[in-house]
Amino acid sequence: MKRTLVALAIAAAAGSTHAVVERIEVTERAPFAPGVTFGEYGAYEKIRGVAYYALDPKAAANASIVDLARAPRDKNGRVLFSSEFVLLRPTGPQQTTLLYDVNNRGNIAILGQVNGRSPAQNDPTTAADAGDGFLMRHGFSLLFSAWTWDVAPTVPVAGTPPSRPLVFAPPIAKGVKGKVYNEFTVNTPTDTVTYAGMRGLTYEPATPNDPHAQLTQRARPGDKRKPIPRSAWKFVAPELQGGPGRVQLEGGFQHGTIYEITYVAKDPYITGAGLAGIRDLLSYFRDHPFEGAPAPRNVLMFGISQSGRLIGRMMHDGLNVDEGGKLVFNGAYLQVPGAGGSAGFNSRFAQPTRHPSMLEEHDYPADAFPFTSAPARDLVTGQTASTLDKARDKQGNLPKLIIANTSTEFWNRGASLVGTTPDGERDVAPADNVRIYGFMGAQHYVGRSNKRAPFTACVSTSDHYLPMRALIVALDDWTVNGKQPPASAYPSLADGTLTTVADYRAIFPKGLGITPPEQNLREPRLNPGTVPPKRGEEYETRVPTPDADGNDRGGVRLVESQAPLGTHTGWNRRAPETGFAWATSRFDGSFVPFARTEAERIAAGDPRPSLETRYPTREDYAAAVRAAADRQIAAGLLLAEDLQRTMTTNLGLYDRIVAHNPADTDCGYLFGK
Numbered sequence: 001m002k003r004t005l006v007a008l009a010i011a012a013a014a015g016s017t018h019a020v021v022e023r024i025e026v027t028e029r030a031p032f033a034p035g036v037t038f039g040e041y042g043a044y045e046k047i048r049g050v051a052y053y054a055l056d057p058k059a060a061a062n063a064s065i066v067d068l069a070r071a072p073r074d075k076n077g078r079v080l081f082s083s084e085f086v087l088l089r090p091t092g093p094q095q096t097t098l099l100y101d102v103n104n105r106g107n108i109a110i111l112g113q114v115n116g117r118s119p120a121q122n123d124p125t126t127a128a129d130a131g132d133g134f135l136m137r138h139g140f141s142l143l144f145s146a147w148t149w150d151v152a153p154t155v156p157v158a159g160t161p162p163s164r165p166l167v168f169a170p171p172i173a174k175g176v177k178g179k180v181y182n183e184f185t186v187n188t189p190t191d192t193v194t195y196a197g198m199r200g201l202t203y204e205p206a207t208p209n210d211p212h213a214q215l216t217q218r219a220r221p222g223d224k225r226k227p228i229p230r231s232a233w234k235f236v237a238p239e240l241q242g243g244p245g246r247v248q249l250e251g252g253f254q255h256g257t258i259y260e261i262t263y264v265a266k267d268p269y270i271t272g273a274g275l276a277g278i279r280d281l282l283s284y285f286r287d288h289p290f291e292g293a294p295a296p297r298n299v300l301m302f303g304i305s306q307s308g309r310l311i312g313r314m315m316h317d318g319l320n321v322d323e324g325g326k327l328v329f330n331g332a333y334l335q336v337p338g339a340g341g342s343a344g345f346n347s348r349f350a351q352p353t354r355h356p357s358m359l360e361e362h363d364y365p366a367d368a369f370p371f372t373s374a375p376a377r378d379l380v381t382g383q384t385a386s387t388l389d390k391a392r393d394k395q396g397n398l399p400k401l402i403i404a405n406t407s408t409e410f411w412n413r414g415a416s417l418v419g420t421t422p423d424g425e426r427d428v429a430p431a432d433n434v435r436i437y438g439f440m441g442a443q444h445y446v447g448r449s450n451k452r453a454p455f456t457a458c459v460s461t462s463d464h465y466l467p468m469r470a471l472i473v474a475l476d477d478w479t480v481n482g483k484q485p486p487a488s489a490y491p492s493l494a495d496g497t498l499t500t501v502a503d504y505r506a507i508f509p510k511g512l513g514i515t516p517p518e519q520n521l522r523e524p525r526l527n528p529g530t531v532p533p534k535r536g537e538e539y540e541t542r543v544p545t546p547d548a549d550g551n552d553r554g555g556v557r558l559v560e561s562q563a564p565l566g567t568h569t570g571w572n573r574r575a576p577e578t579g580f581a582w583a584t585s586r587f588d589g590s591f592v593p594f595a596r597t598e599a600e601r602i603a604a605g606d607p608r609p610s611l612e613t614r615y616p617t618r619e620d621y622a623a624a625v626r627a628a629a630d631r632q633i634a635a636g637l638l639l640a641e642d643l644q645r646t647m648t649t650n651l652g653l654y655d656r657i658v659a660h661n662p663a664d665t666d667c668g669y670l671f672g673k
Helices: 110-115 272-287 306-316 409-410 463-481 500-508 598-604 618-634 640-659
Strands: 005-008 021-032 044-055 081-091 097-101 139-144 177-184 190-194 214-218 226-228 233-236 246-253 258-266 300-305 331-335 376-378 383-385 400-406 434-439 524-527 534-538 566-569 590-593
Touching: 021 272, 044 272, 081 272, 097 272, 097 463, 110 300, 110 463, 139 272, 190 272, 272 300, 272 306, 300 306, 300 463, 306 331, 331 463, 400 409, 409 434, 434 463, 463 640, 618 640
Parallel strands: 097 139, 097 300, 300 331, 331 400, 400 434
Antiparallel strands: 005 021, 021 044, 044 081, 081 139, 177 258, 190 246, 214 226, 214 258, 233 246, 376 383, 524 534, 566 590
């Protein structure tokens, strides 16, 4: 039976006037993964609750929160709001590391990638939801909370409980109006389409079916926008109650076209309050025993993609330091954040689900100078800055950071900028408190698609989740014990492992059946004073240099790169029938296996040595995988406990490639059953 507990939470030290978490209401407390014990940390429990916040708009710590001064206030002049949270922790009394996972579009992300299982209905409950129990066996307490508002409702699946996304209701800047714009495309012709960002919500017109709204079309990002007559289209109701609005066009929307809709909206959400809520929740848990357990020994943050970029924005705005001047987390792991995200999440009419790629959201501000953790100079503006200029606490301390990107982020999210000057001409070494890693040959997430469509190649099979596990443990050791993590390993200009797209295209081997893109993502400097913002000079982004097999050099050489079965790239071109053959996938790379035999290689005109040349027997391949895995373990980039999984996964792929008829272009064989 659910019981409700209420705990007063005066969040600052005695005698202080800092207002942060006012109280916490516990709404559910139950065993997590009943009947399962996780090594020395034993059984776990789940606590679900609501944290209530009060922000002082006049406090210096809140000065960076856009539009906070425009929010409604209580009689004491404070801005009030709340957010739901979920806590998974051992039931025993031992101190643990509190690991805060920034939810991604309302969904818990870390369990899927690190433990290997995303919780059903976004509600971690059962033993199955624990996956292989990695984070629990290593004694992490996991905290999740709501911070973003623009999560679209989903269609419930018959016969299953509804999903429980962590969605935030932020304060509102009442009475504020302004233009907003949304860019969208379609893969196939359709009459009606949603114009919000990826699986998200957007601001709807202040005037229903706004007669002054404008819809434009263009073929390429740099083309002039062509207005579509207002009489030819109209706004229509959302497909689901509370979902994003839609628009209907006479004659239908066509693939191969970029559409953009602009109109006046009102009452923007104060999205920066979500970042402050994370700050204040961590500040509270850092200092206070909670429901019978001691305060944690250590506090870390973790974020994947959008969520990693949010951590970058928190530090950019100084929202990693609480109102008392203390760091709220000792370390953070930013997984696949691309260029870092220092322009999103805290601006008027911000929509956190949106971000630019080669095909989508070209003028949405998600990344802007500075990009590097050490100071760098932007020759265009003359500004010198770093991402950590506002991230120090009052004693001058900085959190320790791990920033990891895959090859795909170099092609489609400007990842080279975290290690170079904005003109792409010089390397910028990371600050002493930062490590940077590039998972070469991997894509944004571990691939599982058994189809080529809507792309031209099968997706990459590389597994970078295993080095992620090692680096999470390393971050904890670094922040608790001072043990140095593996040295930074990422492509650079100095050693020739970072290059231009033109150079990449010249080096990449011919005869593989895939052709490199003509460009990677090059985000422009944007002037936010106009809607859409005016585009300035582009930041210069680079890509990893390929070797003779087409595999990326430099960075973290995954086992799949050291004992390759084919070519893994960070890009995957869109199929011509989508209308966007010039663009690349937002998240996916490519994989082209080596020919099985020399005869097949010669017949196909493949310049890469065949499998039988590289590994005469299966035992030879197994030895190559084992040697590569041992090197990764010695480097601190693979845990010994993950050796068997590495062997099993790679040998399984070898067996399926050897058994597969290359005339069959289906991709399903790559991932087995």
